[in-house]
Amino acid sequence: xxxxxxxALIRGQLFGYLSEKGFFWTLALGWMTAPVxxxxxxxxxxxxxxxxxxxxxxxxxxxxxxxxxxxxxxxxTHWTTAEHIHNGTISAELLRPVPLIYNALGTEFAVKIxxxxxxxxxxxxxxxxxxxxxxxxxxxxxxxxxxxxLAMLLRFLLAYAISLLAFWTQQSNALLQVxxxxxxxxxxxxxxxxxxxxxxxxxxxQLPYRYMASFPVEAVLGxxxxxxxxxxxxxxxxxxxxxxxxxxxLTNKGTRKYSATGG
Amino acid sequence: xSVHIAADGLTKTYRVPVREAGLGAAVRSLFRPRFDExxxxxxxxxQIERGEMVGFIGPNGAGKTTTLKMLSxxxxxxxxxxxxxxxxxxxxxxxxxxxxxxxxxxxSQLQWNNTVYDTLYIFxxxxxxxxxxxxxxxxxxxxxxxxxxxxxxxxxxxxxxxxSKCEFALALxxxxxxxxxxxxxxxxxxTMQLRLREYIREYNRRFGATVILTSHYMSDVTSLCxxxxxxxGGELVYDGKLAKLQEMITPFKIVxxxxxxxxxxxxxxxxxxxxxxxxxxxxxxYMLRVKKQDAVTASGLLMSLYNIVDFSIADPPMEAVIDxxxxxxxxx
Numbered sequence: 001x002x003x004x005x006x007x008a009l010i011r012g013q014l015f016g017y018l019s020e021k022g023f024f025w026t027l028a029l030g031w032m033t034a035p036v037x038x039x040x041x042x043x044x045x046x047x048x049x050x051x052x053x054x055x056x057x058x059x060x061x062x063x064x065x066x067x068x069x070x071x072x073x074x075x076x077t078h079w080t081t082a083e084h085i086h087n088g089t090i091s092a093e094l095l096r097p098v099p100l101i102y103n104a105l106g107t108e109f110a111v112k113i114x115x116x117x118x119x120x121x122x123x124x125x126x127x128x129x130x131x132x133x134x135x136x137x138x139x140x141x142x143x144x145x146x147x148x149x150l151a152m153l154l155r156f157l158l159a160y161a162i163s164l165l166a167f168w169t170q171q172s173n174a175l176l177q178v179x180x181x182x183x184x185x186x187x188x189x190x191x192x193x194x195x196x197x198x199x200x201x202x203x204x205x206q207l208p209y210r211y212m213a214s215f216p217v218e219a220v221l222g223x224x225x226x227x228x229x230x231x232x233x234x235x236x237x238x239x240x241x242x243x244x245x246x247x248x249x250l251t252n253k254g255t256r257k258y259s260a261t262g263g
Numbered sequence: 264x265s266v267h268i269a270a271d272g273l274t275k276t277y278r279v280p281v282r283e284a285g286l287g288a289a290v291r292s293l294f295r296p297r298f299d300e301x302x303x304x305x306x307x308x309x310q311i312e313r314g315e316m317v318g319f320i321g322p323n324g325a326g327k328t329t330t331l332k333m334l335s336x337x338x339x340x341x342x343x344x345x346x347x348x349x350x351x352x353x354x355x356x357x358x359x360x361x362x363x364x365x366x367x368x369x370x371s372q373l374q375w376n377n378t379v380y381d382t383l384y385i386f387x388x389x390x391x392x393x394x395x396x397x398x399x400x401x402x403x404x405x406x407x408x409x410x411x412x413x414x415x416x417x418x419x420x421x422x423x424x425x426x427s428k429c430e431f432a433l434a435l436x437x438x439x440x441x442x443x444x445x446x447x448x449x450x451x452x453x454t455m456q457l458r459l460r461e462y463i464r465e466y467n468r469r470f471g472a473t474v475i476l477t478s479h480y481m482s483d484v485t486s487l488c489x490x491x492x493x494x495x496g497g498e499l500v501y502d503g504k505l506a507k508l509q510e511m512i513t514p515f516k517i518v519x520x521x522x523x524x525x526x527x528x529x530x531x532x533x534x535x536x537x538x539x540x541x542x543x544x545x546x547x548x549y550m551l552r553v554k555k556q557d558a559v560t561a562s563g564l565l566m567s568l569y570n571i572v573d574f575s576i577a578d579p580p581m582e583a584v585i586d587x588x589x590x591x592x593x594x595x
Contacts, residue, residue, distance in 0.1 A: 002357060008388030016376030019417070091337055092372050096389055097360035255355065256339045259277060 005098040009106030017114045028115045031074060032067050032122065035189060039063035042191065043130070052195040058221065060132045062192055064123050065217045070189065071119045073151045073212050076111050077104040078159035078176055085166035085258070094258070100251055104160055112152075137222050143229060144220035147211075150236045155183070155212040157243035164247065167254030182207075188214025194223070208239040266346075267313040267441065267473045268334065273343035275304040275329050303329040305497040306343070314471040316463075318478075318488030318505070322589040326497040327477045331443050334475070335365040348441060361390055364439035368446030371426065372433045373418040379429050380414040383436060390437035397436070404432040407462050423450040431459065435466065442466075444476045448483055460486050481581045493588065505581075512587050513579045516558045518551040520565060521573040537564050547572075 017024060042059040045051060054062065081104055084090040093103045162179055166172040184190070186209035193204055193214055204210045215232050218224050224232065281299045282292040304326040311317055319327045332338040334345060336352035336359065345352055350359035374382045387397045405411045408428045413421065421429065427450050434442070444463070448456045464487060467474055478484055484491065484505070491508060493501035501508055518539065527549050529541045538557040543550035553561045553576075562576060 002389070002391075004391060005389035008385045011388075012374055012377055012381060012385040015378075015381050016374055019376050089370065091332075091367070092370055094337055094355070095335060095360065095363075095365050095372075097357040098389055256353075258338065 002098045002102075005096070006102045006106065009098065009102055010109045013106045013110035014113055017110045021114055021118075024111060024114050025118045028071060028119050029122075031071060032119070034184070035063050035067045035070060036126075038190060052192065053223070054192060054194065057133050057135065059192075060127075060130045061135065061221060062217055064127055064130075064132065065220055066189065066213060067123050067126075068116075068119060069148060069151065069213050069216050070187075071115060072112060072148060073155040075104075075108055075156040075159045077107045078163035079173070080107075081160065081163040082166040082172045082176065085163075085254075086170065090258075094255065100255070101160070101247065104156075108152075108156060135222075136220055140220055140222050144216050147216035147219045147229075147233070147236070150233070150240060151212050151216050154208055154236055154240050154243070157240060157247055158208060158212075161243055161247045161250055164250040164254050167250070167257045183209050183212055186210060187212050188217065192218070192223075206235070208236075208243075211236045211239065265313050266310045267315070268309075268311040268345070268347045268475075270310075270330075270334070270345045271308050271343055273304055273307040273330065273333060273345060274302070274341045275326075275333060275338060276341045277301045277303055302497050304333070304340075304494075307494065307497075307499045308343075309492055309499065309502055311473060311475065313473055314467065315490065316467055316474040316476065316488050318476050318484035318491040319494065320477070320481075320484060320491050320585065321494040325494045327494055328445055330494065331365065331445055331475065331477060335363060335443050336360065337365075361437065362439060363441040363443065364434040364437070365443040366430060366434040366445065366447050368427070368449030371418075371430060373421075373426060373429055375419040376417060378415055378417055379410070379421070379432075382418065382429075383414075383433065386433050386436050392437050400436055400438070401432075404435065407458065408432055424452060424455060427451050428455065438470060438472075440470070440472055442472055442474045444474065444478075446478055447476070448478060448480055456480065456483070463487060481585055485581050495588070509578060509581065509584050510555075512584045515552050515554050515579065516576050517579050518553050518558070518562065518565070519548070519573075519575045519577075520551070520569075520571050521548045523547075523570040523572055525569055527569070535564060535568060537561050539565075 039060060042051075042054075042063070043056050046054060046056040046059050049055070051059075081090070084093070090100075093100060159176065159179060162175050163172060165175060186204045186207055188210060193201055193210060196204060211232065215224075215236070219229060219232075277300070278298045279301050280292075281297050282288045307326075307330060319331065321327050329338065333340050334347060334352055336355045339353045348359065348362050350356055350362075352359060372382075372386075373379070374385070377385075383401065384397075386392075387394075392400070405414075408431065410428060410432055413425055413429060416425075418426065418429065427448070431447065442463075447463075448459055451459065460483060463474060463476075466472055474487070476483060476488060489504060491501070491503070491505050492499060493508065501511075524547075527541065527544075532539050532541060532551075539551040539553045539561050541549060542552050551561075558576060562574075565571065566574070
């Protein structure tokens with residue numbers, strides 16, 4: 001496993017990213033844009049009453065939490081992993097006595113550590129600006145934290161598995177783009193899932209995307225019954241197991257296929 | 264000595280997408296892509312003893328780097344087997360990767376946004392190098408490569424030569440028992456090349472490391488490797504001593520002489536019975552090519568017949584030997 005090596009990679013990436021924090025904070029601001037727009041739209045729409053069980057304060061809280069969760073779960077390395085496979089720079093990583101996935105995990109942890117305090121500070125300022133009332137129950141925090149950790153893993157694994165397709169095809173970037181679009185549409189960014197048409201809502205409950213952002217937010221806001229939380233965790237665990245196996249298989253098969261382009 | 268690396272029937276075939284030029288061909292390739300099979304390495308077999316330093320030579324595209332990549336575990340072969348330090352490289356076991364280092368002149372292990380010291384420290388942790396050993400190795404590397412002043416610099420701010428030095432330090436930090444060096448002196452000035460060669464030789468002597476080297480600077484190969492593997496068109500065409508290869512390819516000596524006044528022509532050489540070919544002339548300086556078995560007689564005749572100011576006799580430069588092999592496509 002070489003955990004010592006893995007921790008060293010996180011440390012190394014963290015040092016590098018801290019020196020480039022301005023770039024990552026700008027990137028984080030960019031990632032906030034869409035949720036902030038939808039926040040403004042929905043809080044204005046709900047000014048006159050309740051929509052799908054959400055009042056104005058719920059919408060603001062929902063989107064402020066979503067910004068943090070989206071930031072925490074957004075994987076950044078899938079683009080670079082695919083690019084490194086295409087141009088052959090992944091050779092350097094393959095020669096190190098650590099599993100290939102450690103490099104991506106190290107980068108993910110480092111980016112989160114650099115960006116999350118900044119995003120949390122910005123969200124807190126938004127909260128004051130909108131004079132939001134905190135209606136979060138303490139007992140839902142634990143469940144939401146567990147859901148968030150699994151959401152990070154789930155979103156990372158799906159993007160990473162797609163990026164590994166770069167061992168076979170030049171088109172993996174297009175698939176990554178489709179994946180990001182599906183996350184945007186089905187993870188509760190456009191609107192909370194409670195507002196989706198019944199058919200789409202049913203589909204979203206079975207796909208992995210809802211569990212990457214919306215599920216932890218709904219859990220922390222107390223919008224889910226215990227039965228819904230249990231089934232949500234079960235679906236998440238199933239997807240994580242499936243993607244973990246897929247990632248393992250793709251890594252093994254992909255490195256066999258690798259042609260170490262360009263020297 | 265024991266066999267450290269054994270390759271048997273190593274073959275690598277790449278499947279490469281191809282299409283003709285033009286829009287029509289581009290559209291057709293969307294529906295019916297065509298592929299060519301390129302045999303980069305064909306049935307290559309060799310054995311390398313522990314502690315040997317072997318040069319892998321051949322023209323561009325001969326299959327040297329592909330072979331090195333299979334030996335290091337980066338590439339799976341199409342067929343054949345390799346046993347390196349008791350491991351099959353492409354299984355990429357941690358134990359094997361911890362024993363080797365592959366330095367690629369055109370690939371970087373440095374982390375651009377980190378300082379050189381931080382990157383070295385990360386490698387220390389990845390390879391599990393104890394702290395006291397790390398300090399000792401780092402001191403040695405600083406001394407050899409004049410690294411101390413580079414340690415606090417970020418990698419992105421280093422010059423090409425400085426980067427090469429740091430790459431070398433990273434490759435040797437964990438004291439690998441097998442070193443795969445692919446163009447290790449690329450971008451280095453002559454002084455640094457000499458120092459690096461000296462260090463590789465010393466590293467090999469002290470730790471008994473096995474070294475496989477490819478380089479387009481023949482002086483890297485001639486100064487370090489007694490044995491060479493010549494690969495051309497993916498096939499191993501020679502495996503043996505460098506000196507023997509030189510003798511096979513260029514069985515002649517180069518005689519250089521400077522005459523006081525007299526004129527020397529090819530006709531005169533023939534008329535004097537000197538078995539030599541006049542290949543170059545600049546003012547009173549002449550270069551002759553003489554068959555090895557005729558070298559002593561020809562030199563004696565030249566000295567007795569002419570008033571010679573300066574005289575030297577040597578083997579042809581290795582570059583000329585290699586050029587002859589590359590341009591003629593093999594050993595003939």
